[in-house]
Amino acid sequence: MPSVANVLVKIPVTEEQAAAMMAAMPSATFDFAAPVGDASHLPRTPKLDISRERVSQADVILGNVAPALIEASPRLQWVQLGSAGYEAYLAPGVLDPSTILTNGSGAYGPAVAEHSFALLLSLMKRFPAYRDDQRAHVWTDEGMVSSLHGAQVLVLGAGDIGLCFARLCTAVGATCVGVRRHVPSSSSPEYALAFERVVTMDNFAQELPKADVVASFLPSSTETRGLVDAGFLGSMKTGAYLVNAGRGDLIDQAALRAALEEGRIAGAALDVTMPEPLPQEDPLWDAPNLIITPHVAGFWHLHSTLGRVVALATENLGRFARGEGLRNLVRG
Amino acid sequence: MPSVANVLVKIPVTEEQAAAMMAAMPSATFDFAAPVGDASHLPRTPKLDISRERVSQADVILGNVAPALIEASPRLQWVQLGSAGYEAYLAPGVLDPSTILTNGSGAYGPAVAEHSFALLLSLMKRFPAYRDDQRAHVWTDEGMVSSLHGAQVLVLGAGDIGLCFARLCTAVGATCVGVRRHVPSSSSPEYALAFERVVTMDNFAQELPKADVVASFLPSSTETRGLVDAGFLGSMKTGAYLVNAGRGDLIDQAALRAALEEGRIAGAALDVTMPEPLPQEDPLWDAPNLIITPHVAGFWHLHSTLGRVVALATENLGRFARGEGLRNLVRG
Numbered sequence: 001m002p003s004v005a006n007v008l009v010k011i012p013v014t015e016e017q018a019a020a021m022m023a024a025m026p027s028a029t030f031d032f033a034a035p036v037g038d039a040s041h042l043p044r045t046p047k048l049d050i051s052r053e054r055v056s057q058a059d060v061i062l063g064n065v066a067p068a069l070i071e072a073s074p075r076l077q078w079v080q081l082g083s084a085g086y087e088a089y090l091a092p093g094v095l096d097p098s099t100i101l102t103n104g105s106g107a108y109g110p111a112v113a114e115h116s117f118a119l120l121l122s123l124m125k126r127f128p129a130y131r132d133d134q135r136a137h138v139w140t141d142e143g144m145v146s147s148l149h150g151a152q153v154l155v156l157g158a159g160d161i162g163l164c165f166a167r168l169c170t171a172v173g174a175t176c177v178g179v180r181r182h183v184p185s186s187s188s189p190e191y192a193l194a195f196e197r198v199v200t201m202d203n204f205a206q207e208l209p210k211a212d213v214v215a216s217f218l219p220s221s222t223e224t225r226g227l228v229d230a231g232f233l234g235s236m237k238t239g240a241y242l243v244n245a246g247r248g249d250l251i252d253q254a255a256l257r258a259a260l261e262e263g264r265i266a267g268a269a270l271d272v273t274m275p276e277p278l279p280q281e282d283p284l285w286d287a288p289n290l291i292i293t294p295h296v297a298g299f300w301h302l303h304s305t306l307g308r309v310v311a312l313a314t315e316n317l318g319r320f321a322r323g324e325g326l327r328n329l330v331r332g
Numbered sequence: 333m334p335s336v337a338n339v340l341v342k343i344p345v346t347e348e349q350a351a352a353m354m355a356a357m358p359s360a361t362f363d364f365a366a367p368v369g370d371a372s373h374l375p376r377t378p379k380l381d382i383s384r385e386r387v388s389q390a391d392v393i394l395g396n397v398a399p400a401l402i403e404a405s406p407r408l409q410w411v412q413l414g415s416a417g418y419e420a421y422l423a424p425g426v427l428d429p430s431t432i433l434t435n436g437s438g439a440y441g442p443a444v445a446e447h448s449f450a451l452l453l454s455l456m457k458r459f460p461a462y463r464d465d466q467r468a469h470v471w472t473d474e475g476m477v478s479s480l481h482g483a484q485v486l487v488l489g490a491g492d493i494g495l496c497f498a499r500l501c502t503a504v505g506a507t508c509v510g511v512r513r514h515v516p517s518s519s520s521p522e523y524a525l526a527f528e529r530v531v532t533m534d535n536f537a538q539e540l541p542k543a544d545v546v547a548s549f550l551p552s553s554t555e556t557r558g559l560v561d562a563g564f565l566g567s568m569k570t571g572a573y574l575v576n577a578g579r580g581d582l583i584d585q586a587a588l589r590a591a592l593e594e595g596r597i598a599g600a601a602l603d604v605t606m607p608e609p610l611p612q613e614d615p616l617w618d619a620p621n622l623i624i625t626p627h628v629a630g631f632w633h634l635h636s637t638l639g640r641v642v643a644l645a646t647e648n649l650g651r652f653a654r655g656e657g658l659r660n661l662v663r664g
Contacts, residue, residue: 139610
């Protein structure tokens with residue numbers, strides 16, 4: 001068992017969760033930097049003033065301490081992030097080469113998938129137009145709507161979140177095709193229940209024209225940046241819908257505006273944009289048949305997500321104490 | 333087989349559907365009053381100028397001809413309505429006592445249920461607030477959201493539409509309790525899959541305080557008018573959601589406004605109001621955490637609904653021609 005003196009916790013926990021963490025590593029001293037108590041009103045980490053000195057004394061950090069505060073502390077054995085994203089912690093000078101890094105992947109699937117699913121249904125039922133009518137006190141018929149029942153859905157990025165999203169769509173009668181870097185083994189029952197089939201990124205072009213809905217949960221990479229450009233949008237079925245809850249740099253926003261203005265696609269819903277926040281003067285705000293939510297699908301807007309992050313951190317704490325392999329290893 | 337000379341069709345049909353209707357009753361002459369062709373752009377029956385004389389020559393009517401035009405024609409053997417509602421056709425002097433009446437119940441379940449389900453998710457994810465923010469070009473976090481996963485849903489009116497709605501909610505992880513006049517037999521597998529249990533109207537009061545969501549698809553009757561009053565709303569769980577896609581007179585709208593303004597309930601979504609259209613000056617339009625859609629969940633806003641109405645009418649036409657019992661008998 002590695003020798004751990006101090007665990008710095010930057011994830012809000014209840015008294016019970018704090019006790020469970022301490023029980024998972026009884027030899028360590030815990031420094032709870034985030035408030036201990038009910039956090040059901042917190043949609044994300046509160047702003048905390050944690051000193052460099054306090055960070056420098058940690059052998060283990062649970063939660064996302066600002067990378068600039070870590071200064072490659074050689075004492076730091078392991079960082080368990082609350083977030084799924086970890087890019088900023090791999091930048092040079094942030095972590096000592098010996099520091100293990102794990103992330104919060106897997107905690108966010110239900111929340112991000114349900115938000116994206118709700119966005120898609122809102123587009124299909126023309127709810128933004130009805131909201132505008134309601135504010136104007138106007139009772140008017142906005143015309144034909146679409147259904148997810150019988151729809152063909154193409155899910156770009158069929159990891160944890162994409163799988164949760166496909167489960168929801170399949171449950172209400174859609175047929176889903178997944179696209180991911182590596183196709184899971186054919187024996188994976190959770191994929192077989194949610195997806196009709198899963199293809200790799202180099203094969204998705206032939207799926208695109210068949211899809212009534214294209215939904216992306218892709219992270220940002222050289223492969224994905226600008227992937228949804230005029231050519232991509234032109235290959236989509238006329239009247240199809242686009243949803244993006246991955247990263248904003250996936251989409252050429254000028255091309256998206258053009259496709260919406262021309263009616264090439266029926267609508268789009270974005271929880272992520274480029275840049276964020278979207279500047280007040282950006283013309284994207286007013287594109288027709290577009291819904292923007294301000295990167296709120298994840299974090300802890302759904303309180304159960306925080307519970308999943310805490311459960312993961314606590315499980316990994318026990319594994320670390322027993323010298324076992326950690327879940328969600330990014331680097332180690 | 334009853335002798336039928338003339339069938340008046342007021343439901344839009346394609347060439348193929350018209351041919352299938354004629355094949356179902358080869359002896360009759362068909363008068364297609366609605367346009368024959370592609371109707372995928374029609375959210376409801378187009379305004380048609382049908383003369384009293386034309387109506388008076390019909391032995392059978394398929395579709396909703398204005399009740400005032402029928403004048404209790406003794407020649408009229410059967411009316412198949414396109415709608416689920418039929419009250420106006422039972423008024424004195426509309427139909428001759430010998431005229432059989434069937435309705436379109438069963439065609440609307442998928443459309444009304446999915447609209448209601450989408451409304452509920454929009455409330456849970458605070459999409460009306462995000463829509464308002466988008467129009468103001470404001471990137472702001474609207475706080476914590478809810479999920480249907482793990483929610484307790486009480487479905488008032490567990491007929492065709494309520495069953496479809498419960499299927500959707502159950503599919504995404506909610507638990508549904510149904511309320512209907514008569515509890516279906518315990519051997520009904522479709523009810524067992526969608527509902528944890530089904531209770532009768534006189535037993536629902538004890539279910540109300542347990543529900544995170546109350547959704548009504550009840551028709552208008554002496555039992556249901558004003559059912560959702562201050563007492564009902566006060567018995568709901570604090571922070572619960574209300575959805576109404578049945579009839580507007582279910583709800584005491586002043587009491588609902590008060591419950592929303594006090595934050596007693598987290599939100600409400602109404603596809604029906606009292607009266608309709610809701611007058612422009614009605615304060616209900618501006619109640620907080622309320623979504624209003626203008627009675628558009630049904631009709632043919634989802635094009636597949638029209639296909640279901642046509643299929644039902646065609647099946648009943650064949651049954652009538654063969655002297656068999658009709659489906660969806662209202663009076664006969």
